[in-house]
Amino acid sequence: MTTRDHALLRIAVDLVILTVREGALQTLVVIRGNKPFAGQFALPGGFVRAGEGLDDAAVRELAEETGLDGGSLHLEQFAVYGEPDRDPRGRVVSVAYLAIMPDLPVPTAGSDASGAAWVPVSKIHGSLAFDHDRILTDAVERARRRLELTTLATAFCPAEFTIGDLRSVYEVVWGESLDPRNFSRKVINTEKFIEPTGAKRIPPTGRPAALYRAGGATTLNPPIMRNRSR
């Protein structure tokens, strides 16, 4: 059985970089400059190099596409896609990573891509190259579930944020509205989820909101669950 018919193949990382911008869940896409699917939108990503770890490759690609230090933001492997025919260039197994970042002025033209841009996930759905539509869908579902059980929501926020900011992350990603008052309490009563900085932010109109930073916790205890019935 130890016939030598193992596939020798290349491995790639693809990044689903999510943020909340202009009240919508958006993802960073590049316009492909090269042959397969040229001119079409695709997720940023690239081949893993010899001697390079998968996570390292993801951090490197993230830096190349966004100019940001991948080590400083949330980056998490979430699936592998390995259908033999998923890439017309030959067999490529792709490891998909979910990256979450605050709304920063980022998109720069990437190295092997002619451009990069934020697009709302609701708009882009159905028009990505390769099997990237499915990857994006899986990533979004993953992010939605992660909000329930982990402190992932803080990764969407800048260093200092209000509870209202945090709530709007949940509302935008889940696509449902939450009661601001109950949300406050839940978040404040969850140990190490957020901690007050002492500062306040004065909104254009209304009472100033206390500012918080992310607490030490990574898991949410108790969880903040979506309304599964509605």
Next chain:
Amino acid sequence: MTTRDHALLRIAVDLVILTVREGALQTLVVIRGNKPFAGQFALPGGFVRAGEGLDDAAVRELAEETGLDGGSLHLEQFAVYGEPDRDPRGRVVSVAYLAIMPDLPVPTAGSDASGAAWVPVSKIHGSLAFDHDRILTDAVERARRRLELTTLATAFCPAEFTIGDLRSVYEVVWGESLDPRNFSRKVINTEKFIEPTGAKRIPPTGRPAALYRAGGATTLNPPIMRNRSR
């Protein structure tokens, strides 16, 4: 940047096959017959063949190791391990699968392994070849979390089972004891989790228990959560 330093590598699938046997969570391990780590325990697995999908490879390996039809039981990809030095033979990226099966008389000597055996995960921990200890740990944690939100527990049970059987799956996998009476109600009131067959099983002593089979649902609504405080 499109230098040709992409890694050309082999990809493997590794299987964490879990079952509940003799009141303990056990996993199927093989004794390695070949060079690296020869004579040591390892997870069953093997290289993906040319033109073969990842899931297909997992099903094939499962059949080779256990003689069972992989399509009929729970099989789920859960992580990728791709450190450049994780395999002394060269670069191998491994896709890890979690398989769940009822307690069946299974282990047959595998093809490229000199033997296979069930061992309790609590016993084997720390003695597996490659990075398989970590893979096993990740798999068990995954299974524990899956019990909370999905109907995975039924995959540990034979076609017909009692609520007591199902409860003992939770108790063994989670390592905590549950109230039989409250557990019954929770499970019965969860839509499509289990459905009665009408038959009963007479235990050596005690009142006969109604038999059930798995219902159609895959997600558990409401979830059955572990006691996170204790």
Next chain:
DNA sequence: GCAAAAGTGTTCTTGGTACACCCATGG
């Protein structure tokens, strides 16, 4: 009748939801 396991009923507590209400600011 006794042991053992299945299953029901009941109370208590906790956590979620809905919502009235008050607070702090800019205009």
Next chain:
DNA sequence: CCATGGGTGTACCAAGAACACTTTTGC
């Protein structure tokens, strides 16, 4: 003083935990 968003108090309801109690079998 009004509009606007931040934040607290409270009443209600549903789900979970604990546990007394009944049922159904083999011996």
